[in-house]
Amino acid sequence: MRWIWIDKFIEFESGRRARAVKNLSLAEEHLHDHFPGAPMMPNSLITEGLAQTGGLLVGEYHAFEKKVILAKIPKAVFHFQAVPGDTLVYTAELLDISDDGGMVSGTSHVGDRLQAEMELVFAHLSDVGRARTLFEPKNFVFTLKLLGVFDVGSGRDGEPIPEPPGLARMRANWTPTDVPHS
């Protein structure tokens, strides 16, 4: 299983807001355990999806030069359970961002209905000690590509978001076995 809890971005405005879609399907294994005979999307995974939507917004702001982690969820309210067949639309708005981190407000909708709303605080890890080798933020650039950010995104200047130089560098280092079959 890949730890990607959104299917694609439908909007990505650098430094301001992002919208992503998560389709819920009975093919998802976890829905059969949560709960047997009564499948519903765990609210924790909806939180994760919103955190990924908002976290990528925060990371992109500094061109993925900083290690972004979800530090705190000051508020989360769920209004009803999302079930297979629902399409969740996650909206993350960047309320504030600094060298230390970012504050995001997020909502989840099914159609016009507000399914969940939350506040998320992201922190930038300092690049010392264990954090130095914890993960490489530039790897998220691949995820962005997969999720269509470069197809729908716009930068702070209103122009399309260019693929960061890191992606081209990584692509140059790909070996033939890494290249997906076309």
Place this chain on the structure above:
Amino acid sequence: MPTNEELFNKIRSALVDALGVDEEEVTPEATLVGDLGAESIDFLDIVFRLEKAFDIKIPRGELFPEDILTSAQYVQQGKLTPEGLAELKKRMPFANLDAFSKNPVVKDFGNMLTVQDMVRFVESKVAMNA
């Protein structure tokens, strides 16, 4: 300039939202860490809320000068040196450091910042913006 009461009410509301405490708990004398249970990450949350509520910018280290508290120059055997204390007072004119000065053990520092200190801090930031 907002009145002291307006200032206090907005700060109280930021602390209630950030720390999940009741309004009654947020008294001027309450310490942020000891009484209200703030942890280090909460300060980032609080700073974001204050910036939004008052339309101010709070650069890193201004509310909580961790650079002084972790400096080898100013900290010896877990205590701030007199020079370190002087530097801290210069950087935190809004805080009442009297009690801390008597025994400036760095690990106790987090527990001395009160809501009233925060009100004075925001007051000075808002005044600078006016």
